[in-house]
Amino acid sequence: MNDIKPVRKAVFPVAGLGTRFLPATKVMPKEMLPIGDRPLIQHVYEEARDAGIEEFIFVTGRHKNMLQEHFDYQPELMKTLKTRGKDDMLEKVRDSEMPEGKLFTTRQAKPLGLGHAIWCARKLIGDEPFAIILPDDLVLNDTGCLSQMVETYNEKGGNVIAVKDVPREETNKYGIVDIGKEDGKIIEVKGLVEKPDADKAPSTTSVVGRYILQPEVLDYLAAFETGAGNEIQLTDSMAKLIGSQAFHGLKFDGKHYDCGSRLGFIEANIGYGLADKKIGAQVKEIIKDYSSND
Ligand code: G1P
Numbered sequence: 457m458n459d460i461k462p463v464r465k466a467v468f469p470v471a472g473l474g475t476r477f478l479p480a481t482k483v484m485p486k487e488m489l490p491i492g493d494r495p496l497i498q499h500v501y502e503e504a505r506d507a508g509i510e511e512f513i514f515v516t517g518r519h520k521n522m523l524q525e526h527f528d529y530q531p532e533l534m535k536t537l538k539t540r541g542k543d544d545m546l547e548k549v550r551d552s553e554m555p556e557g558k559l560f561t562t563r564q565a566k567p568l569g570l571g572h573a574i575w576c577a578r579k580l581i582g583d584e585p586f587a588i589i590l591p592d593d594l595v596l597n598d599t600g601c602l603s604q605m606v607e608t609y610n611e612k613g614g615n616v617i618a619v620k621d622v623p624r625e626e627t628n629k630y631g632i633v634d635i636g637k638e639d640g641k642i643i644e645v646k647g648l649v650e651k652p653d654a655d656k657a658p659s660t661t662s663v664v665g666r667y668i669l670q671p672e673v674l675d676y677l678a679a680f681e682t683g684a685g686n687e688i689q690l691t692d693s694m695a696k697l698i699g700s701q702a703f704h705g706l707k708f709d710g711k712h713y714d715c716g717s718r719l720g721f722i723e724a725n726i727g728y729g730l731a732d733k734k735i736g737a738q739v740k741e742i743i744k745d746y747s748s749n750d
Contacts, residue, residue, distance in 0.1 A: 460613040461585050463668055466602075470497065470516050470523055472517075477489065485497075485523050494552070496591045500589045501527070508606060511560060511580075512554065513560045513580045513581070515574070515577050517565070527552060529553050530549070563576065571691075571692065574588060574674070585609075587669075588665075594724055595708060596724075614701045615673075616668040617645065618706055619663060619705035620664055622660055632648070632650075632659060645704060647695060647698060648694055670701055
């Protein structure tokens, strides 16, 4: 008998201030910054939808209403596009609409950390496994990162996180995995540490912002214990699940972009621009031009 419950819900923590992108994010949420022709929040929504997610939970905050409005049906706009015969654009806008009754929101009133943001969604998550997607992290691949993780989850159950290798001097920016047995792309997670210094990091395998977790993690989050940076860290509560539940990391296929940094954001726009069927070849030419002017 297969007692692995399906993953139907995804949580998107979107309450952050986006200070790294000021003044662009003075009135606009950072999750509305575009990579290619879509804002970050739509990229991750589509990734979740493609992975079979049915309920989308935004942990939002002040000045973030635009993130919900982006997924609304816009009758005037659709009418205008129809009248003008802009069918391709119609199709694109339709893709940005969320089915009715599928978007749920809760608020994180204070910036107490990622763990706290997830705890704020506890009532909407309920007693079932759920995914978390951080919109800062994009993965470009034909099969989305979360779809790949769902496949691993359906095989292994328990908890699955996306992982990738980072340079040792950067371990203090990420959650880092203490690695157990490795089986191809799937690794056993023996321990987790949030932002350890290079000399204390158990490995150089970092957590990328994609998680499939069991609801028990919410009980640990409820303790409100603070960790690295004096924040309530998701990593610390995940670490407490290890031993009592299966816990695996997936070395996913695809190129990862850290869109939360200015450089990563620019790199993502280059990567997505190159992958764009319509303008990819021209983007390549532009890059060539810039490179030859060194
Ligand atoms: C968060 C997590 C960290 C993870 C990272 C991935 O950190 O706490 O474990 O490695 O996301 O993007 P943040 O980027 O919010 O500091």
